[in-house]
Amino acid sequence: MSSARPSVMSSTATTDVEMTEADRPSRLAAGQDPAKRQQILEGANRVFSQMGFDAASMNDITREAGVSKGTIYVYFDSKEELFLELCNHFREILFADIYHALESDGDLREALIEFGVALAGVITSDVVVRAQRVVIGVAERMPSMSRDFYERGPKRGQALMRALIDRHVAAGRLDIEDTELATYQLADLFMSGMFKKRLFGCMEQPPSKELIRKTVTAGVDVFLKAYQR
Amino acid sequence: MSSARPSVMSSTATTDVEMTEADRPSRLAAGQDPAKRQQILEGANRVFSQMGFDAASMNDITREAGVSKGTIYVYFDSKEELFLELCNHFREILFADIYHALESDGDLREALIEFGVALAGVITSDVVVRAQRVVIGVAERMPSMSRDFYERGPKRGQALMRALIDRHVAAGRLDIEDTELATYQLADLFMSGMFKKRLFGCMEQPPSKELIRKTVTAGVDVFLKAYQR
Amino acid sequence: MSSARPSVMSSTATTDVEMTEADRPSRLAAGQDPAKRQQILEGANRVFSQMGFDAASMNDITREAGVSKGTIYVYFDSKEELFLELCNHFREILFADIYHALESDGDLREALIEFGVALAGVITSDVVVRAQRVVIGVAERMPSMSRDFYERGPKRGQALMRALIDRHVAAGRLDIEDTELATYQLADLFMSGMFKKRLFGCMEQPPSKELIRKTVTAGVDVFLKAYQR
Amino acid sequence: MSSARPSVMSSTATTDVEMTEADRPSRLAAGQDPAKRQQILEGANRVFSQMGFDAASMNDITREAGVSKGTIYVYFDSKEELFLELCNHFREILFADIYHALESDGDLREALIEFGVALAGVITSDVVVRAQRVVIGVAERMPSMSRDFYERGPKRGQALMRALIDRHVAAGRLDIEDTELATYQLADLFMSGMFKKRLFGCMEQPPSKELIRKTVTAGVDVFLKAYQR
DNA sequence: AATGAATGAGCTTTCATTCAT
DNA sequence: GATGAATGAAAGCTCATTCAT
Secondary structure, three states: OOOOOOOOOHHHHHHHHOOOHHHOOOOOOOOOOHHHHHHHHHHHHHHHHHHHHHHOOHHHHHHHHOOOHHHHHHHOOOHHHHHHHHHHHHHHHHHHHHHHHHOOOOOHHHHHHHHHHHHHHHHOOHHHHHHHHHHHHOOOOOHHHHHHHHHHOHHHHHHHHHHHHHHHHHOOOEOOOOHHHHHHHHHHHHOOOOHHHHHOOOOOOOOOHHHHHHHHHHHHHHHHHHHEO | OOOOOOOOOHHHHHHHHOOOHHHOOOOOOOOOOHHHHHHHHHHHHHHHHHHHHHHOOHHHHHHHHOOOHHHHHHHOOOHHHHHHHHHHHHHHHHHHOOHHHHOOOOOHHHHHHHHHHHHHHHHOOHHHHHHHHHHHHOOOOOHHHHHHHHHHOHHHHHHHHHHHHHHHHHOOOEOOOOHHHHHHHHHHHHOOOOHHHHHOOOOOOOOOHHHHHHHHHHHHHHHHHHHEO | OOOOOOOOOHHHHHHHHOOOHHHOOOOOOOOOOHHHHHHHHHHHHHHHHHHHHHHOOHHHHHHHHOOOHHHHHHHOOOHHHHHHHHHHHHHHHHHHHHHHHHOOOOOHHHHHHHHHHHHHHHHOOHHHHHHHHHHHHOOOOOHHHHHHHHHHOHHHHHHHHHHHHHHHHHOOOEOOOOHHHHHHHHHHHHOOOOHHHHHOOOOOOOOOHHHHHHHHHHHHHHHHHHHEO | OOOOOOOOOHHHHHHHHOOOHHHOOOOOOOOOOHHHHHHHHHHHHHHHHHHHHHHOOHHHHHHHHOOOHHHHHHHOOOHHHHHHHHHHHHHHHHHHOOHHHHOOOOOHHHHHHHHHHHHHHHHOOHHHHHHHHHHHHOOOOOHHHHHHHHHHOHHHHHHHHHHHHHHHHHOOOEOOOOHHHHHHHHHHHHOOOOHHHHHOOOOOOOOOHHHHHHHHHHHHHHHHHHHEO
16 A cells, blocks of 8 residues: 555665566575565555554564565564664665765855755655654664664764865864764754654655755854854 | 653642642543643653654553543544644743743843843754654654744744844844744854754753853854954 | 364363452553463463474463563563473372372272372373473473473372382381382383383373273282282 | 484385495485485484474474475375374384384293383484374374374284283283283383383483393283282 | 444455466 | 475454443
8 A cells, every 4th residue: 555655665675676587596585585675674664654563563564575584584573673674774775876876076055955855855854754764763662763763864964064064174174173063963964844744744745855955054154153263 | 761761741730739629620621620631731742752653552551651542532632633732732841941031121232142042052952853753753754743843932932033133133233134044053053062962862850050051152152253344 | 284283281270260350450460461471381381281382382371371572571581491481380280180189098999099190191191191291302402301200209208109019018018128129010010001002102191080990900910919018 | 413313214214215326216206215205204203303393394304304395295295194104114114123022932931021212212312202292292183193103003012912911811821811911011111210201301312221121021020920820 | 221242244364385487 | 205484263362442330
């Protein structure tokens, strides 16, 4: 039913899956077929996103992924492990799209805006919002899981941004005492009025490109007015 | 075991509960005794906060609240409704402590800082963080619940802030085109580096008064540098 | 279907169960109603006896006992514990019927025969044979369970017998060097040709009173010819 | 891990298995290769002995036997049939070692002791104890299996013994009315205090040669004192 | 009106068996 | 002919909800 729903894997999964029959080994070892693994993860993603960790049942995932229960348990030891593996995928996606946006060495304002647009786009996307919800929802019972999610995800992005800001401080273009705090401020300014609304379901669709760019630009301008020398 | 844990209701609940026997009507209609209702909500709050919606069992709540299962079902139709009612309580608390902080008419910077400190303190408190986690965790399955939570909670705070800012814009002390966006920016600047960390469990203790004041002050200063005429 | 099958409890259970309604407390604490406990044990006994430990399913027991699954788990923590409790019952039965047979102080031959008849009757009974089969069947995986069963059951009987024999040795009526071994010999002689046949299912019905008495008498005579002074 | 464990087949199996490649037909019909059949039975024996019938999984047997699941199902229709075939093997072993011990024509006492030592040694051995446990454990559900096991095993030994005793009765050296019962008595006296202990796991190691000889000797002496003319 | 014992659907996970390769 | 990945029924157990007391 929810197969039309955007999935974390949808962008990358197909390349593997659509390899021609001839290319594929005729028989793969148990738990070794990446296409099947992908298929399970996609189903699991849809179900977890929709129901949360606890309310998602392995039967739901079975149905949604189109594989048998036994097969899931060959690829993943438990429901929890399946979910953890799913989170790792989220992170890959989250970063792949953002990395290169930080490499621009041109105008500071432009660079920040480009990066902000990329970051805000990812973090407010359906996929990532759902992932964050699930992880936040289990934070009380499985603190290490959500901590990991944050530390390997948002925190790493934060570190990249901070390095960029530090470079501009060193170059004398920015006047900031506490660059850590300033980085957090910038990150929040990127998504002002969007992040929480998305998380709480008050903004049902991901924000449009225009809204994102407008918000990010306004945020960057606040940031620069405050900190630019 | 978790009875020492801070509860949303703890501050207000007891007044009702401790009314002397003599004051109370000798027998109340089923589901009509507000003290018992309160008692159930307190227990439910402790359990939901600790376990999340799904992992919390009605037996846990029974034990924690000290009432029988049947009684809970007289006061609340289902686990889900009990949780919804609980959320309404969160909102009351969330606002009671913040309202008056906005009434100060003195210096703009001072007013914003005082309000920010109050707001950030509440939103990063254990109780409210847990509540937000639970609500976010079920946002996919029960969208109206989390939407309500946000709209009657954060959004209302937002509206109050915006009114204050609008007044200062009108008075010519601030130069802002889009006051809605600016308000979101200010709200996010209040809690930069704290909100997400708390939500994801990366900051285990609520931030200290000092950290809150420092963060809020820095945020207000960024805001004012950007928008003060 | 197997409700007509003799059950360990059948002899004793009914007294409790058939107490008049008036005698019974109107409501018993969870897991505290002895009649219900009995009912579960009876059902479990029938199922375990027929299927063995592993092949018996909790659903089967549920059906056979006429209680719900939840109820069983209120009375017993797990399938294994249910089975262990069942074994304790077997032991009670096993001993209750045998104790007094050892108290006779009259003629040695008569005393031994009476005791042997009681012991052989119990050990070759349907109930006890089934219990032994189940316990032996899990001896490899749950060694402590079967060891316990033997030590608190047969071994204790052995000890009682040995005390009797020791008394007669001390009185000069028997001439035995190794009374431990002699006791084992006597115990085996009581059931020669019956015990193994019953255990392996080669003797489908419990031996008749006559066969038991004949076998025991022959065994006691062999024993006395060998050891009587 | 259990490959060092003594196996019923270990003594006989290898001859078939180690036939050189050259000797073997290059391709056997499905389910027709006796070496492979042997290999499966060996693995199954190790697994069944250790786990009992129910807890043993076909995957365990697959691993232990080093053949694929499909292959097992070519040679044996089901887990149950595999187990039945295994039991037939036990019987062969049980007898091979005992036969010749009965052929001695010399002194009666010596002959009985030699036979008793051989019989008790086999029956209390790890392998045979485990086999008996498994068979007894399923006796209720598969009565014919355990009956067969007993009738073709212990019972046949019983018949051989009885023939020997009958000869001595005929020769006037023994004075026995019921030689069938006497034979059972002798068989039990051979293993007094050892058989049950082994079966219930109370004697963890097989009894030493010395203990066996001592027990058998004591048993034979009781038997002869009772029945020798 | 309040209780909590009882219910049974539904959970995660295992494993005998099949069949495409 | 042999393989082992895939299947799905069924296992032990939990818990939201009901209802006799």
